[in-house]
Amino acid sequence: MTDFLNQIKYEGITSRLKRLSDVLLYSTKDLYRAEGLIIEPNWNLIFRLLQEKGEMTITEMSETLQFSHPAVVKIVNKMKAEGYITAAIDSKDKRKQVLSLTQKALQDIPKYEVYWNAGIRVIEEIFEDSPNILEELSKIELKVKELDYKQRVLLKIK
Incomplete structure (x- = not known):
């Protein structure tokens, strides 16, 4: 077919x-x-960010991942519900919450890393015949960031 x-x-x-x-x-x-495993596929991004940075706000995560604010809130809320993230009020700005990993997260991450590392190897195998895929993807993302799809289409029809 x-x-x-x-x-x-x-x-x-x-x-x-x-x-x-x-x-x-x-x-x-x-x-x-x-x-x-009581995790979801995109949680590894948040785990990794908080491992590297120690603590972050939702806005900082959103900007770093280039995900929408609501998308990050949704992920973080699920992770909080599972006991992987804790929130504290920012000492400088009481309106902000500073997020960090819980002890449970720190204990469970090594178990999850076994799967994440194997997953990275699998993705590398899947794309082994396309060695420039990451560079090509970056070029496409940059073009769309410079002028998005909507703007490009409107330029073509006017």
Whole structure:
């Protein structure tokens, strides 16, 4: 059976990227569930940030990851509910919460790192025939950041 999205070339590119992302995401969720891990696929990003920085606000995380503020809030709230993140009021700005890893997180991270490191090796294997994929992806992200899709389309039709 032919792949329609592949057949329609650039018209299907965003759907192909989404499909690939979904396949990897759902497979990761399935792996974690099968292994009895109480985490979600994107939590490793927050764990890693807080391991490196010690503590951060939601805004700092959002800016660092270039994710929307609501997306980071959603991830962090789930992690808080599982007891991996603790929040304290910022001493300089009482409106802000400073987030950090709990003792539970610090204890569980080594167990999770086994899966994350294996996952990195798997991704490297999947992309081994595309050695420039990260550079190409960075170029595309930069172009979209310079002038987004909406702006580009409007320039084409006016």
